[in-house]
Amino acid sequence: MTSPSEPRAARRSSAASPLTTPPSDAAVPVVDASAVRDMEDVGEVLGNACFGCGPDVPHGLRIRRTGHDGSTAYAEFTVQPEHQGAPGLAHGGILASAMDEILGTSAWLLGGRYVTGRLETDYLAPVPVGSVVHLTARCTGVDGRKAYIEGEARLGGPDGPIAVRAASIFIKVPLEHFTKER
Numbered sequence: 001m002t003s004p005s006e007p008r009a010a011r012r013s014s015a016a017s018p019l020t021t022p023p024s025d026a027a028v029p030v031v032d033a034s035a036v037r038d039m040e041d042v043g044e045v046l047g048n049a050c051f052g053c054g055p056d057v058p059h060g061l062r063i064r065r066t067g068h069d070g071s072t073a074y075a076e077f078t079v080q081p082e083h084q085g086a087p088g089l090a091h092g093g094i095l096a097s098a099m100d101e102i103l104g105t106s107a108w109l110l111g112g113r114y115v116t117g118r119l120e121t122d123y124l125a126p127v128p129v130g131s132v133v134h135l136t137a138r139c140t141g142v143d144g145r146k147a148y149i150e151g152e153a154r155l156g157g158p159d160g161p162i163a164v165r166a167a168s169i170f171i172k173v174p175l176e177h178f179t180k181e182r
C-alpha cells in the first residue's frame, strides 16, 4: 500500500513504462530445462570474468545467484566500499549493473542468449555500503525476440523494503553476437 508521503515512483505499481510493458498478446514465458542446468555452473559456460557475477573479479559485484522459481530469479550481493558513489552510499550505476545482472539471469532461464536492449530504473531509497542487497527478477512476457523482464532490489532481507526497481527488454541474439570479430 502506498501513501502520498512516499516518493512518486514508489506510488506507481510497477517500474515498467509503456516501452517496457509487454503487449497484450505477449506469450507467457517458458523456462528452458537446459538453461537451468547450465546456470548451475554458469562460470563453465560464460567464464568467470563477469563484472556482475564473477566470483573473483576484484572490483566486481560478486553477485551470488541463490535460486529460481519459474522465470523468477533470486540473487544477492554485498555493497563494498569500491561500489560507493556519495559518501557511504552505493553508486546508482552500480545498482543499475546489479539490476542488469538479475534481469539477465531471468532472461537466461528462458534459454538461448539474451542481451539488454532497454533498462529502466527507479531508485526509491539509498543503499548504504555494507548492505546485503536481495535481488529478484521475473519475465512478464515474450514477444518474438523480446523478453520483458522486471525486478527489484530489497534491503534487510528478501521481503524487505524496495530500494531499486527496474524494468527492461532483453533481446534474443545468436551465439555469433558474442564471437564475431570486433
Ligand SMILES: CCCCCCCCCC(=O)SCCNC(=O)CCNC(=O)[C@H](O)C(C)(C)COP(=O)(O)OP(=O)(O)OC[C@H]1O[C@@H](n2cnc3c(N)ncnc32)[C@H](O)[C@@H]1OP(=O)(O)O
Residues within 6 Å of the ligand: 039, 042, 052, 100, 101, 102, 103, 104, 105, 108, 114, 115, 116, 117, 118, 144, 145, 146, 169, 171, 173
Ligand atoms: C546466468 C547468466 C546471467 C547473465 C546475466 C548478464 C546480464 C548482463 C546483460 C548485458 O549487460 S548485455 C550487454 C548490454 N547490451 C548490449 O550490449 C546490446 C547492444 N545492442 C545490440 O547488440 C543490438 O542493438 C541488439 C542485439 C539489442 C538488437 O539488434 P538486432 O539487429 O539484432 O535486432 P533489431 O534491431 O532487428 O531488433 C529486434 C527487435 O528488438 C527490438 N529492439 C532492439 N533494440 C531495442 C531496444 N534498445 N529497446 C527496445 N527494443 C529493442 C526491435 O524493435 C525489434 O523488435 P520487433 O521484432 O518487434 O521489430
